[in-house]
Amino acid sequence: MMSNISINFSENILSINDKEIEFEFCIKEFIEFKESIVVLLEIPSNIKYNNNIFCIDKLCNVIWQVGNVYDVTKGENQPYTYIDISDEKNCIVAGDSLGVDYFINIETGIPEYSGVSK
Numbered sequence: 001m002m003s004n005i006s007i008n009f010s011e012n013i014l015s016i017n018d019k020e021i022e023f024e025f026c027i028k029e030f031i032e033f034k035e036s037i038v039v040l041l042e043i044p045s046n047i048k049y050n051n052n053i054f055c056i057d058k059l060c061n062v063i064w065q066v067g068n069v070y071d072v073t074k075g076e077n078q079p080y081t082y083i084d085i086s087d088e089k090n091c092i093v094a095g096d097s098l099g100v101d102y103f104i105n106i107e108t109g110i111p112e113y114s115g116v117s118k
Contacts, residue, residue: 037057
């Protein structure tokens with residue numbers, strides 16, 4: 001975790017100390033991981049958008065936006081609905097509404113299929 005950092009959000013704006021970044025959709029949650037903040041956006045049900053995880057540095061710069069995954073969902077691009085940290089794998093774990101979990105590389109944002117959680 002980052003020391004002496006103040007992180008807050010309201011609607012679609014993330015604030016880190018005196019810096020801000022605005023997203024297209026509202027922020028659902030964020031987690032601190034290593035020297036980054038991983039942000040999950042809440043996607044309205046009528047919108048097809050599965051790239052709703054961002055990695056942000058402490059200056060509010062986007063490091064990456066999560067990559068596409070098509071193979072498991074057979075083209076049904078479901079937005080991610082939760083994020084967590086996997087200390088064992090040293091990565092982010094994200095899942096979608098179909099119950100499919102992915103390991104997301106913290107350096108690149110590339111998701112890898114993990115399995116079905118439901």
